[in-house]
Structure formats: C-alpha cells, structure tokens
Amino acid sequence: MPGENKILYGIGVSPGFAIGRACLVNKKKVKAQKHIFLQKEDISKEVERFKKAVLMAVNDLEQVKTLIPEKYREQSHIVDAYILLAKDIMIYDTTCSKIMDENINAEWALLKCIEDIREMFANIDDDYLKSRIHDVKYVSEHIMNNLTGKEEQSLEKLNGRYIIVADDLSPIDTARLHVGETMAFITSLGGKTSHTAIVARAFEIPAIVGLENVIQEINDNELLILDGATGMVIVDPDSDTLQKYYEQQERFEAYSARIVRESHLPAETTDHYRINVMANVELLEEVVSVIDRGAEGIGLYRTEFLYMNNKELPSEDELYSDYREIAEIIYPKINTIRTLDIGGDKFAAHLFPDTETNPAMGLRAIRFCLRERGIFKTQLRAILRASSICKNINLMFPMISGVNEIRQAKSVLEEVKNDLRQENQPFDEDMKIGLLIEVPSAMVIADLLAREVDFFSIGTNDLIQYSLAIDRVNKNVAHLYDPLHPAVLRMIRQIVDAGHNQGIPVTICGEMAGEPMYVPILLGLGLDGLSMNPFSVPRVKKIIRQISMAQAKLFLDDISLLSTASDVNKYLLENVVPLFPDDFPTYKVSSILD
C-alpha cells in the first residue's frame, strides 16, 4: 500500500536526516530452516557443504579485520574471538557428527548444535560469560547464511543510499558500515550509551536504536524518512510528506552549514553579555568535532567509557594518556573531567555482584568511589598527572548529596596529591575542583556546598529525575519528565544564586542546556556556562548572539509567574520562537507541540 505514512519512534542517538530505502540485515526471522533427512550417499556431500560454509565465514571475518580503521584496532580482538568461535570444535565437529550420525541436513544439525550450546551458557552464573551466547549466535548466523546460500549481504559493499535496519549491530558491523558510508541505521536493541550509538555519533551517521521489533515493522526496500535527533522514522511516506522532508532536509543542511560556519563567533548577547558554551564529551574521537563546532571548552567529560568498554579495569597509564591527549587537543580551552559516575555492577559485575533493586539511588558515582578507594585513587592520580601538562583540567565530583561527601572526596584527592608530591610527580596545584548538583538535597544546601568548591555544575538530567521522582526509562511516567516544570526553574535559580553569593561560577550540563528554545530562560537565570551535546553548540550560540540579556530577563520575569510546565512551553512558543524564524523551522515547533 503506497503512502502509508506509518510513524515509528525509537531512541535518536546520532542526529541528522536521512531519506532512503531500507536494507534489512539479519533477516533471520524470515527464513525458516528446512529439516531434511538425507540419503546415505548424500551425507559426505552435506558435510563438505557445511565445512565450506564455515571456511567462508572464517574468510569473511579475516577480511573484516583488515577493514577496521586504525584507531579502532584495539577492538580487533573481538574479531579474533569470532574466528575462533567459527572454527570451534564444539560447533564444527559436533555439527559434522550430527549430520553423519542423525542423517540430517547441515542447517538442521547446526541449529541443534547451537541449541545445546545455548543451554550450556544458560547454566553459567556469571552475567558476562552468559552473554557471550550473543557472539555464538552472531557467528552461527553467519555460517547459516552461507549454508542457505542467501546472497551474502556484505555491509561494506552497500552503496551509500541505504538505511540499514537490523536487530542489532555488533562492533564489527559498525566498522563495516562506516566503510560503506551508509546513510543511517536503525536497530531494535541498544540504548543511548551503547557502543553502537557512541560510534555512530563519532562517525556522524544518523542513527536510531531501541526501536522495538523494527525488523517486523519495516520491509526491505521500503522508503524511509529518518530523523536521528528525535528518533522518529516515517515508513512509506506519501508524496506530500516526502516533499516536505526533502525541503526540510535541504533547509537543515543549509542551516547546519551556515551555523557551523558561524560557530566560531563568540556566544555574546546583543548587549555584550558573554556566556560560556561548552560541549559534553564521551570519547577522545569526539574532541576534534567539538572544536569544529565552536565549543568553548568541554563542560563535561564522561569518564565511564574506558571502564565500560573493557572487561578489565583501565590502568592508571591508560587513563592518564587518554586525559592527557584530550587536554592537549582542547588546549587552551578547559576540559572538565567528571570522576566515575557509575556503579561497579556496570563494568565489573564479577567484582561487585550485588544486584540493586534501584540502582539510580544505589551504590554509584561518588558513593561507589568512596567505598572503592583503590579504583577512585587510580583515576584521581591519572587526572592529576594529566593536569600538569597544559594546566587546563577542571575536576568535578558527581552525585554529591551533602557536605561530608564532598569533604571526603576532597580529602582522598589530598591524599593522592601528597603521594604524587612524594614521588615527585608533577600536577597542577591550582586545578579547580567542582561538584555536580544533581541530588535535591545538594540543591537545598547549595549555599553550604558553595564554600567547599571552586565551581558548580548542575546535572539537570538527574536533578529533574530525582526531584520530580520520575524514572525516565519507565514508559508509564516518562512523559511527566519536564525541564520546564516551575520547580526545576526555581531550583536552578536557587543554585545560581547560592553559587554567585559565594563568588563561584555555575554552569549546566544536562540535555536541557542544548535545547535552543530554553536559551533565553537559561540566560535570564544568570548561568555562567552551558554544556551540551556537541551538535547543539552552533545553534545555541547563534540564538545567544541574536538576543539581549535585558530581553532574556524580561522573558524570565514573565515565566516566573506561570504555574505549569505547559504554560511555560506555550509562552516560549508564542513569545520566543517567533523571534527566531530561521532557527525554529516549523517541524521543530510541531514536534514540541505534540
């Protein structure tokens, strides 16, 4: 049926528009395997057929290894493991003997073999080892595809005009996608911080993950419109919609090109008020694009990646070289490093096996670090050592809930500094120390905390979640999460005032900071800096350059009198958006209205 205009939503993880045809990979659900009993004389031929399928899989994987770009070579051990799996006697020999002993075809034998292996893995206690079954699945599907003679969908050979639709993409797939210059991709698994999402952002491929059952929802070769920022997909659009989006895409590209060109202009209001527009960064590879987009520093460097990406804990030297390299690239701008913000269950489950029923309020971030002093000190040592190179590192502690906690964190830092002094290891004695305000109790006592540190950063994502008591991943309540809730605006005001009374700067580093429509509010609140997704930097800077601080304060006075989030939203749409016709094209407005 043409022009169905079906709309699907996933999690937008890498912004950009793509309009193109779907290319389904891993079509495992489509193909039912045939079960055939063989005649005696066909058995040896069947075994040969299976062996050839394995050999092809091994050759493919060897070839993939050569495709991995230099900077991701570290990941090639994953491919090595896949090669060993493909050749593993528990798959190879077992399948061969099943073919011979049970007189069944290779597909059936392989399926039975994998089923047995799946059972063995299901009985393993360790979560990490248990989940290796996904690797077995990936490899066996590869062999299966070779057996069924299905045209091998070689990702790297697809030309750039497809949108890849898959259940999941492994790190290997992602490496191949980049080589093929795919337009965009959609997967049904994955989250905002999954490895796939991070690599998509680094490669600037528009991407949507977590779109459940996408393989069933979209057919091969169907026309798709994809918006990697909002996570929206329009399947089989009618010609009007298509026309509209082609125009939007064109506008978006022209607009993006323009704002990127202008992005190096300072973030200064028409009445010469300067605010620091910075970027949130997760990966070393992102830093160059941060500078290209005109960010005036890194307001939040998330340090979890090196812990999550490897099964082993990173060494001090590994951390040091990562922090040092970023500091050197971003110099003379500032890199604000946040200490580890997860619990041990996220990266070393075998060391910290306790499962918590409510991890958001559990042993994580500074709480985890204060208990696991060894891990904490290793990170602090690496940060301090890196600070000596360019003296452009700020340090901040996450999830501080009271004065005692920040004092403890600072005293650990002092211990580490003393150790370094004794070892004659240089570090920046004047490195600025800050804390993230994201727990409501910290907001309430912000005046007391302000005496303890050199700066505040407001982590609005968690502050909103904790103060409005909303779990953002819970579908039943996620719609109640609203940065424009009057309580949120009052909290920010109170934190800014507490910081300024003590003479320390206050910045925001949540998603809220990157929403262009909120810029006048954040300006009016008197924040000293905004740190956001790098992609939002040019647009936010452009809006700042078009408004005056006096005007922003007037808007804020009006907004302060409003009692609901929807009133605030309506006010912004009616009074702020019309001032920036170029920056808020109609689609953006309608998506906010929805």
Add this chain to the structure above:
Amino acid sequence: MKQEILNTFTIVNELGLHARAASKLVQLAEKFQSEIKFLKGESEVDAKSILGLLTLACMKGTQIQVKAIGRDAESAIEQIGRLIGDKFGEGR
C-alpha cells in the same frame, strides 16, 4: 615419545577466563600437537575450544587442572602455565 602431564594452576587475573583471555589460550594451545584438556570439578573441556573454555566459567581464584597428552606435552603445560601466571598479558 608420547607423554601425559597433569598440572594444577590458579587463575589469577582479575577477570578470570573471559573472551580475550580464552582466545589467547586457544591460540596458544593450537600450536601444540598434544591433546590438551582443562578440568574443573566434574567438567572437562578441550583447550583448543574457546566455547569449552568459556563455558567452564573460571573466575579469579578458580583452580583448574591442565592435562596434556602427546609428544610436546611438557612444553604445552609449561607455556600454558606461564600464560595463566602472566595474567594473560593483562598486567594486573
């Protein structure tokens, strides 16, 4: 001369026998002609099978017996023991 050698080792790296460590073990075991088995409790797996090693589920501190049968059994046991003792080159 065909020999059979049995020795006991303790897994000392933080992560136990995870995928990367198991890959290294298999790659090493494959260099020997000998048949090499890992034994833990009731289970016995082939050291040339990454699946076998993974499903053996060895954590840090696990004691395993390694058995090699063949002409190069002695050097197989020695080199496998060294790899395990060396924490699979993970340096911690």
